[in-house]
Amino acid sequence: MWEILHRVKRTFERSLPVTGHVRLEVRTESGDVAVREGADGVVRVRGRIWVSGPRDEVREVLEEIERHPPVEQTGSTVRIGDLPSQLERDNCSVAAYYWIEAPVDTEVRVEVDSGDVKIVGLRGPVVLRLTSGDVEVARIEGDLEVQVDSGDVEGTQLRGRAWFDVDSGDLDLCDIRGPVRAVVDSGDVALADLGPELELSVDSGDVSLASAVPDGARWRIETDSGDVAVCLPRGSRCVMEAEASSGDIDCDLPLEVETDDEGASARGTLGEGATARIEISTDSGDIALGWRDR
Template sequence: MSIKKIITYLLVIMLICYGIGFTIISLTGGFKGNFNISYKNKETYNNLDQEKIEKIDTISQISIDILGCDINIIPEDREDVKAHFYGNATATFKPELETKINGKELLIFIKRPKSYSIFNSDLKLDVSVPKNYKENIDIDSSSGNIKIQNELTLNNLFIDVSSANVSLKDLNIKNLKYDSSSGSLIGESIVTDSTFIDVSSGSVELNNFTGDLKGDSSSGTIEVDYNIFDNNIELDTSSGNVNIGLPDDSKFYLDAECSSGNIECDFPIVVRGKHEDNTLRGTVGNDKNKIKIDTSSGNITILKN
């Protein structure tokens, strides 16, 4: 089939789709979804100050679902969980803090209507947890920053955010999962068994990090600095630089490939097989640990600390 015929068929299909869409809009009076929220409905709520306290005896997961609010997780000498919600907001509804226990899960969320909008806010949520709480925390948030910066040991920490910056410090976590559509993750002194990152736009910086690392990034830099390295790394990025800092005595098999960019390795490496442009495959010491990095556009750098 010729290119002209293919283009003609595509144009006909497009016109038919437009015609069907126009007919549906004409017959139904248009789409009636909740896409537009009237500015007339907005109000300003000043000095919001709400608090909830829940027992944690049977709780194995704390789930936080908050939009447009900074979240601070605070380990304390306590036997329960305290959620403190405060600040000011201009919105089409009055934000109300709610908690609910569902089996072994404690839910912390803001009660809101199906159709709503927050125009401006400096809202904050402080969640105080027992220092000896060692189970799971799951945070789902957008348009607000997240901070966990005190010594805390957890089984799982899952963070799913959009348009938010996350700061983590002095944490010991079995499984860390970070999913972000826009924003940055800065971690300091984090020990994990395994960490998974999925970033569509934003940067990741992990200093004094320990653990297996796996993840994907479509845009943004990834910088990871290991204090002790006896792990595996597997990263796939579309756009952005990947910088990995390792101790001098690190041993690993490196499989690095970039479609557009440079690959640099500070370690003496024994290259395996035939060397190809934009690839570097070989062994440093032994191949017990694996480092696999694939980037479409960006530089790959393996540094000595």
């Protein structure tokens, strides 16, 4: 006989007074997490928890959540999402969604097995670990570390050091001022308006870059399999080297292009007094170098 499954929602809100350096830790197996800047001296949490399963088990899980809500505070450390082990049921599933406001200087660490994460307007540092889900980060003043097994990552207005490790998914970065280190196993990368330092390694995927080149910049792009397209504004000053081991180079910049049995290369200096350097290499893929009209 088939048993009817039930899906029930519970919501809660908490306002936690904090002082000094605030540390926020969020953990959820299934569900989304959003953190943004809020007022000083308080961490505000809104939670929505869905429980699905047979009626009796759903009731037991909800009663346990009400007895032990997933919010814990020790001094200025706030932990959210550690659901008690008593909730484990063979026929019952729990999904938790959290919306959090924290002081701008809060240190944040988020771990999600399945769900999306959005972080906006914090100084950090910020550390994100996702097994499956998308990431959106914006207006982060401090250091940022993102590791995603499967999912897309979007970052805008990043001012500190940023490190990205993406196994499968696209990476889209815009308006970056700090140094960037990124490793992408499988996915496309789009870069715009970069800062002075870039180290990018892509196993399989295309790369597009459109940005002014800051004085003294050091940008290095390496791909095993994928095309690379770079567009620079006219008047850029930099030393550029591009090598395609198995592919062509389409170059509209005033560089020296050579092609032989070992591949193609483009080298030269743009502008006078160049202190920036751009290096591009592809094992299998084409390279396009050109001017950005706007």
